Amino acid sequence: MELQSKIYVAGHRGLAGSAIVRRLEKAGHENIVTRTSKELDLRDKTAVYRFFAEQQPEYVFLAAARVGGIVANHTYPVDFLGDNLKIQTNVIEAAYEFGAKKLMFLGSTCIYPKLAPQPLKEEYLLTGALEPTNEPYAIAKIAGIKLCEAYNRQFGTDYVSVMPTNLYGPNDNFDLQSSHVLPALLRKFHEAKESSKPSVEIWGTGTPRREFLHADDLADACVFLMNNYSGSEIVNIGVGDDIAIKDLAELIGRIVGYEGEIVYDTTKPDGTPRKLVDTTKINELGWSASIPLEDGVRSAYAWFKEQYAVNPVN
Template sequence: MDRDSRIYVAGHRGLVGAAILRRLQGEGYENLITRTSAELDLTDARAVEDFFASEKPEYVFLAAAKVGGIMANDTYPADFIRDNLTIQLNVIDAAYRHDAEKLLFLGSSCIYPRLAPQPMKEEHLLTGELEPTNEPYAIAKIAGIKLCQSYNRQYGSNYISVMPTNLYGPGDNFDLRNSHVLPALIRKFHEAKERGAESVEVWGSGTPRREFLHVDDLADACVYLMRIYSGDEPVNVGVGQDISIGELAGLVRGVVGFEGGLAYDTSKPDGTPRKLLDVSRLESLGWRAKTPLRNGIEQTYEWFLRTSSVKSGG
């Protein structure tokens, strides 16, 4: 992947795509191709076909996806499986038919069985039942991995898949109706601090354990793997350490400066009991995450404060 290679970042306005774009720009890549969803509907096969025919990207980062937290996945299961299957099929097939040299597909750690051994290894894929609350999304992502493997096997293409753990960072979604846990906690604690509230509600029991990766670290890993890795086997991308939701809430409370208590709403779902990735394959390839969790939360909160101020006219 040379500095003048034609590189398409699908989903460049999303959390992951924006970070990959920042990373590429920071390293001097200038021949970058992007389209907003208004300019190119990736669920429209004809539009995707025409785009690849005219732009001829050599490298494709497939970061476009319909994503959301537990509530969004549980409320819109048909949207999550349909839209993601359609986007993946359209982009991967067009990349093959228009001779893209390499494609990197962004999967998700939710592809692994709900009760997979911890930490989860790449070979645990399809060895047990999925977490029910996001099963449609997970099945779509598994299909994306299998698409890449099948095109490699039948056509000799060079498509790779990466499985990131829970992500956070600048550009995250802080909408409490469909955000993930870390940005939701940042917003909840900030608003509680502004109101002078006595406590903040935390969904579930606080006992599930999660691993959190700064999105700029993921972008670094993606660019690194695009350069040096080829193979059918997916690669986990994470930090190799996890934290309970209760501990995370305490960490976010400290960063935000909220002095009240925590109120656990156990009527809300916990989701998978634990999700920790085994990152030994990635480390054997020469890459490790760099951003400590507290530092990353501080950066994300600063970004939230800046953008909230802009949106409110402050």
């Protein structure tokens, strides 16, 4: 990407998209195009085609998606499957129709089979059954990967698919009904401390292990890959290390300064037992994560407190 190249970041207000915009601006890119969901409904094919016809972006980061945790995925399977299929199909088709030079599709490590060997290698895609609690979202993401692959094979496009692990950071979702585990825990512990609650309840046993990638590390990887990688083979983006939910909860408790009890509701689902990605491929390409988990969580908590004080989360 040249500094003057026109770059469209779909989903620029989200966790991943906003980090990509920050990273591009830091690198000196000024010709960045964005639209809010109110300004451009990516589920509307006519509107998407009109936007691409008018703007003619050269590079596209497709970070827009309906996302959420176990509760949201379980409650709204139609939305997670249908909306994501529409969003990604419309943007990928329009990128081709209006001559974008390159597109990056952001998937998710939930595309891998529930019981795949650890760490998760890129070639494990479609080798087993998915985790049921987020299957609709995962199927939509797999369809996006395959659509990019199909365009590359049939039309010689340069569409790249990347699979980030669990993300956290500025502009995260802290709604307890739809957020992922790390921001949900930050909010729970913060509110428990503020109200002097004697205990914090956490879903599951605390034994599942998860890998967490700061959004700024993700953005750095995405810009690196956009500039340095072409191919239909997917690329994992992660830190190459994971932590038990129990240990994460204790870390967050310390950072927040909460001194009460942590209670585990073992009647609630744990989800996938472990989800650690193999980062060999991206490491060999020349990129690795640089933000330690504790440092990242401290900065995420500082951002949450600043935003929460101004605009309390529902």
